[in-house]
Amino acid sequence: MTALAAPHADGCPSGLAPPDGSQQDDVSAFVRRTKGVNHLDLLVRGAKCGGCLSKIEGAVNALSGVDTARLNLSNGRMSVTWQGALTGHQITTSIASLGYGVSAYSGEAVASTEQTEERQLLIAMGVAGFAAANIMLLSISVWAGVGEMGSATRQTMHAISGLIAFPAVLFSGRHFFKSAWAALKHRHVNMDVPISLAVILAFSTSVWETMAGGPHAYFDACVMLLFFLLIGRFLDARLRRRAYAAAHDLAALQNRSVTRIDQTGAASAARAENITAGDQLLLASGERAVIDMQIIHGDSEVDESMVTGESLPNRILPGATLYAGSVNLGQPLTGTALKAASDSVLSDIARMLEAGEQRKSAYRKIADRAVSLYVPFVHTTAALAFLSWLVIGGDVRVAIMIAVSTLIITCPCALALAAPVAQVVASGRLFKSGIYLKSGDALERIAAIDHIVFDKTGTLTIGAPQLIEGDASAAALPEAARLARASRHPLSRALVAAAGPGDIAPSVTEQSGLGLEADIDGVHYRLGSAEWVGIDKRSASDGPTLWFAAGDAAPVQFRFIDKPHSDAAATIRQLKSMGIGVEILSGDKPQAVSTLAVQLEIETWTAEATPQSKADHLETLRQAGKSLLMVGDGLNDAGAMSLAYASLAPGGAMDISQAVSDAVYSGGISSILEILKTSKLARQTMLQNFGLAAVYNLIAVPIAVTGHVTPLIAAIAMSASSLIVTLNALRISLPKRATA
Amino acid sequence: MTVIIYLIPVALGLGGLGLAGFLWAASSGQFDDPDGAANRILIDEDVPLVDKITKT
CATH class of the missing domain: 3.40.1110.10 (Calcium-transporting ATPase, cytoplasmic domain N)
Incomplete structure (x- = not known):
């Protein structure tokens, strides 16, 4: 790459993303005006490093009248405010001329509840962490002062601990209480039920013990429990939000503006969602159609590769139908909108995606399966312990204390941390090799696949002749x-x-x-x-x-x-040696597909597949009992990708395909091997973690039910089990570890 | 040991200060763009050094 030598080369100066050559459209319909100040939200694609940040912000700030221009590198959103005569179009042009893709982003469309949830979890985690640390400070002095500390001092210490714990439990625990209550109302049991029960019971018995002047209070345990659980919950929410953000970006893709021609023949920019069937539209040279339209005037060639997968442009004459997602390569075209934007092919595909997502949610995460085994086990054990001690000892207070300590020490922290930590560490490792993972459970699914379906154009091949x-x-x-x-x-x-x-x-x-x-x-x-x-x-x-x-x-x-990627043949060979089935599913002409199939030694291939037949084909394979991984880049693949067990998209893929895929890779097709390897490792680590949690419980439960647990032992055991699970997960990030 | 009557509130107060700082940071969007924040520190104004020296 010459990117480093030429500072003003197109796109990311670090070469982390290819320059985006797509034409930007007129965004003036998205500019908001308040008191003479213009505000525009944009979505910038391809910005990956600090160099991009300074290039883009620098270019926009250099425009006259711009007050603020700030790009969020994490999610690619940019907000610009300016005064004066500058138009939104000039801003997007200045960004697009640097080689980045840019589209309007209607800020009000994203009342991002996921981000709010993530922030609330972060704050709850902070509060729980603060409370846990301070209560531990007091608890340690109590534990260290056994035999020396007077009972009045101990009671004071417990009382202060209780005063700290009370608001912290209410505030940080509300996430668990709410979810547990909702589950109980629907007569379900989820992970939050035993957590809430343990926290509430531990807190109330501790209050009782403190008032009675007893020696043991579990304030530290119940706050620490919440703290550890919130760490797992937060990591999980963050991974999940990234997946949702990708879906929002899909919505932004539809936030395009189009050029509408009114009765007088004047052209003006309009939001795509305001177009109704019958409106006259103008598709400029190089512009991507957002709405299906019938051509009434013009003679041009369009690139339909994103819609059909065909690599060569087609000629379009008046009377022909042009589908959303096609790019006009020649002269301007005028046409009548056939449907509203929400009914166009793009939205049809979006609906197919939704249907696929619902089917995908039928997948049960390893963590959920572990919980369904864990909950009845713990509750039965605690109840049995309570009853036995009541019958044998006859002392209600002792029986309750032992039941509570059982609930605490069989702490689900290790269980709750087992999966999220492994997923976060694995996605961090993938990130270093240029692979962006979109959802945590994708790793579990990718690890289980046995058949890969490739799209041809842009996936196995470079995508350009x-x-x-x-x-x-x-x-x-x-x-x-x-x-x-x-x-x-x-x-x-x-x-x-x-x-x-x-x-x-x-x-x-x-x-x-x-x-x-x-x-x-x-x-x-x-x-x-x-x-x-x-x-x-x-x-x-x-x-x-x-x-x-x-x-x-x-x-x-x-x-x-259209040459195949240089590493394609080697990758296919290696996949085959791993016992994974490989096939091509393309929308291109049979001749082009068969040539490539022979070249890459792929026996099974299908040509001239439409988006619908691609989806049908996957459905057939799925019913044949195969766990499919679909790798594709076009609009025509998106529906099929959402149906597959797991899906991947290359970095240069159409936004919609990136949005629906489980991971986006940027470093050639051999990245698939790395993804497979890491996901297998992650799955293995998760299972190990659940195994460790189970072993821990097998040791801890007998100690608890026989009444040997003190708050000190509970605290040590809880932290130790969480630490072991976390450390085990960190092994994923160790370089060059041989896969077992 | 009566000194703990002061020390415990002081310790809690210091911890509370940290917590308040964290709450402020979380709710004012300091954690919204971790990638950007990590990279912004590397961005230099691309102005010749000579100009800077002569100006000041």
Whole structure:
């Protein structure tokens, strides 16, 4: 990459994300005005490092009238306020010209409840941590002073502890109490029921003990319990919110504005959601359609690769239907909106995603399965302990104390930390290799897959055609590139990429579906299809071709190929050796797919699949009992990806595919191996952790029911079990650990 | 040992101070953009050093 050498290269200067070439649309419909101050929320894609941050904020701040421009690097949201005549369009243009994708983001659409929840958990955790530390300070002096401390002093210490614990338990424990109450109302039992019971019982018996002047109070235990549990809860919420944020970004994708033409013929920017069927719309050159429309005027080529997976553009004439997600490569098109934005293909796919999400939620997390075993076990044990001590000893107070200490020491902390910590550590390890994990339980699912379905274009292949060097074409390349520079057509771009920088021929005209022509120094040049240069026969070459004719000389042929990623073949081979089934499911032409399948030694492939047939195919495989991993990048894959057991998307994928996938990888297709390895390791660690928690309980329960537990032992045992589980999870981040 | 009558409130007060600081930080959005905060510290104003010296 030349990114480091050239400070103003497009996109992320650290090369963490590819530059985004997508056209930004007019965002003026999203600008909010209050008292002469304009406010605009944007979603910036591709910003990954500090260099991006300073480039983007610097560029926007340099515009005249801008008051504040602040980019949140964690979620890519940017908020700009300015005064004066500056338009929203100028702001987005300045960001897009740096090589970042940018779209409007309607701030009011996200009343992000997840973020509020996460913040509340963080605050609750802080309060519990404060209370636990201070009560421990007092408790240790009580434990250390056994035999020396007077009972009045001890009672005072307990009373102060109780005063600290009371508000902390109420405040930090409310998350658990609420959830437990809701579960009980519906006659369910969840993890929060034993937690709430243990905390409330421990607190009330401690109050009773303190008032009676007894030696044991469990104030420290119940606050520490909450503290440890809240750590697990917070980590879990944070992972979950990242997944939700991705879904919100999908909504932002639909927050696009379109150009509407009113009766008088004047064009103005409008929000996509305000468009109704029958409105006249203008699709400028390079713009992505947001709404399905029927073309009434114009003649152009559109790139439908995101909708159908086909790698070559199609010609669009009046009367044709254009689907949302297609990009106009040629002249401006005018059309009638067929449906409102909410009914367009994009929204159809969004609905398919929702359906898929619901099916996916049927997956039971390992943690939930562990809890369903744990709850009845603990409660039965505590109840039995209470009854036995009541019958044998006949002392209610002793029986209650022992039952409570059983509930506390079988502390679910280790259980509650076992999964989230392993997931957080594993996602941190993946992050270092350029893989962004979207949900914690994705790791569990990915670890269990046995069959991978790949999309072709952009996933197994680079996604853009590349010129095959030939002797005859090499000489004509510089001349042909002069014409090609005037076009957006993927083949023209590939030609230019091969030719390198140079000048553009003057007065190049483009004929949609045919090619380019120009007169340079009296010579007539043509670049385009075979019929464009006057060749009748369909040449026997496979793959896309361009013909170039200079004057009356014989036309020269340029051939192109969409090359597979350099690491694709090795990755496929390794996946096969791991016993994982591999297949291709593509929307492209059979010839293109079979060539690639042979090249990568993939036996099973399907071509010309529509989004619906992709989804159907996955459903069939799923019913055949396979755990599927779908890897895809296009709009047409999104529906299928949501149906798969787990799904991955490359970093250059369409936003919607990134939003629905479980993880996004940026470092080539071999990242899949790393994801598989890490998720297996994470799953193994989680199971180990639950095993450790079970062993701990097997040791702790007999001690508790026989009445040997004091608050000191409870505190040590609780922290120790949580620590062991956490340390075990940290092993995932150790480099170069051999997978067992 | 009567000194603990003062020491315990002092200890609690100091802890409370820390807690108050944390609550402020959490509710005023200090933890909203951890990646950005980590990177912002590295961003330098790209102004030639000579200008800075002559100005001051």
